[in-house]
Amino acid sequence: MDQHPFRMWLTEAETGGVTVIGWEVRDHTAIEAMTVRLKEAGIDVTVGTEEECQDRQVARMVHFTGPLGIRTELFCGRRLAPSQFVSPLGVDFVTGEQGLGHVVMRTPHVQEAVDFYCDVLGFRLSDTADYPWFFLGDAAHMTPPFLAQGMCQGIRDASGLVWKLAAHLRGGAGDHLLDTYQQEREPHVVQVTAAAKEFGRIICERDELAAARRDAELLAELAASARGTIRQSLIPGLSGGFVAPERFPVRGHILPQPQVTDSAGRSALLDEFTGTTFRLVLTDEADDSAVAAALSKHRAEGGFPVQLVHLHQGATPARQGAYREKTNVLSAWLSEHSCEAVLARPDHYTFGGVHDAADLDGLLTAAWQRWTRVAAVG
Secondary structure: OOOOOOOOOOOOOOOOOOOEEEEEOOOHHHHHHHHHHHHHOOOOOEEOOHHHHHHHOOOEEEEEEOOOOOEEEEEEOOOOOOOOOOOOOOOOOOOHHHOOOOOOOOOOOHHHHHHHHHHHOOOOOOOOOOOOOOOOHHHOOOOOHHHOOHHHHHHHHHHHHHHHHHHHHHOOOOOHHHHHHHHHHHHHHHHHHHHHHHHHHHHOOOOHHHHHHHHHHHHHHHHHOOOOOOHHHHOOOOOOOOOOOOOOOOOOOEOOOOEEEOOOOOEEEHHHHHOOOOEEEEOOOOOHHHHHHHHHHHHHOOOOOOEEEEEEOOOOOOOOOEEEEOOOHHHHHHHHOOOOEEEEOOOOEEEEEEOOHHHHHHHHHHHHHHHHOOOOOO
């Protein structure tokens, strides 16, 4: 990515993470001075072998284990390639004198780490924060391009985080709700990334015979099912976090987005009418008295606001909060899962549903319990 022939070292491991960090110092004298400081701090320092220096394309290197348990290397005399790297794709990297970027490390012993990096290694403290940090989008993951999910995952991260922050800061939700951000996104993005890698493996087949067999198999599959596979079907739902207990159906699904007409005859996508809030989607079969009783109890207990969405199958709906679908996308989905009601979150994932509106009280109670203090899903 620049004239430095060694920027990153990737190795296969059972779990992901940073195993080695390298810092460049000015010269041999600087390495000797840092070695003395490290030993005075009680840290063992090992001189890098000739083979290790050759691998890293540096003149000299020492390494030690810091307070975070990560191997840390100090080096000097970096060898440069004779010419600048030129990407065959025309991509330009801004590194060089600016370095590669940031290294993010997690530790419960923050002050110990700060003392080590500032007092021993001589780093300077740029800023501090006493509040939680949340990483999202490209700051939290690297996604292969084959499903075009990099920006999509970033948007999902943002939409999954902002409503929880708002709920905690302004809606009275317990701080445990914020813990569900990572509980939800980590298995989700791991599965999406694995699917993208598999697509890449198939697409980037370099063996001509294997590629020919692949093409024949794909053409046969396309002939057998002309509709193909909708890419959205490859995106998983949520398996944990702020979702209903397992006894409730459609927990952690993406709520289908229909084009609808409201009681005033206006047409738009459903969320253009409802906005990003909790929505209770009801079919015509849902018993009005059961719905009213469950919502009355929810409000009496101080529950979060819920907007009603009545899906009306007849002509233009007469009552407020009722909508008629143009293509029955959402109605068909509810019918497929035999649900009379579904509670959708502000980020358009479903908390859960019920087969019978008589069970709405249990669904809303579970949501309120997780709102006030998120419990283990069971």
